[in-house]
Amino acid sequence: MLKKIRIITVISLAILGASCKNENKADEANSNVQQAQPVINGSGKTTSEDFQNQSIKFPKPVDGKYPVITFKETEFDFGDIEQGDKVEHTFEFTNTGEANLIIADAKASCGCTVPEYPKNKYIEPGETGKIKVTFDSARKVGKTSKTITIICNTEKGTELLTIKTTIKVAG
Secondary structure, eight states, rough: HHHHHHHHHHHHHHHHHHHHHHHHHHOOOOOOOOOOOSSSSSSSOHHHHHHHHHEEEEEEETTTTOOOOESSSSSEEEEEEEETTTEEEEEEHHHHHHSSSSSEEESSSSSEEEEEETTTOOOOOTTTTEEEEEEEOEEEEEEEEEEEEEESSSSSEEEEEEEEEEEOOOO
C-alpha cells in the first residue's frame, strides 16, 4: 500500500512539474509578443498591435543606417482665427535617410489638436508623406501654441511639430 502511494505521488509530481513548465513557456511566449518590436530595415512585417503598444522601443539598426524625417517646415502659424474655428494644416516630409521610416504614433499636447499620419506603413528612403493636423479653437482665446510629438524610428526617436495661432472672440 505504501509503495502504491509513493508511485502515485511520484507520478503526480511529474505531471505537476510538466504542467508548470508548459505554463512558463506560455508566459514566455506571451511576454515576447507583448515586447514585439518593429523591424526597421523592411525585412519583416509588424502588426497594428505592435504600433499601438506604447512601450515599443525601436531597435538600433544592425547596419547603423537610420531613416531621417525631413519636414518642409516644423512650425506653422495659422495667424488670427475666430473662436470656434476648426483649422487644418498638412506638414509634408521626406525620408532622407538610408532605412525605412516608421511612424509609430503622433501625439498632440492637447485634445483640441488631432494629428493624422501614415499608420503601419514603411516610408522608404526618398519617399514623401504627410501629417495632417486639425486644431479646434472652441473655448480658447488669445495666443495659443500646440505641439505634436512624432514617435518614429529615427536616431532621436521623436520629432516635434508646432502649430500657433491667435484666437479672437467673434463679435
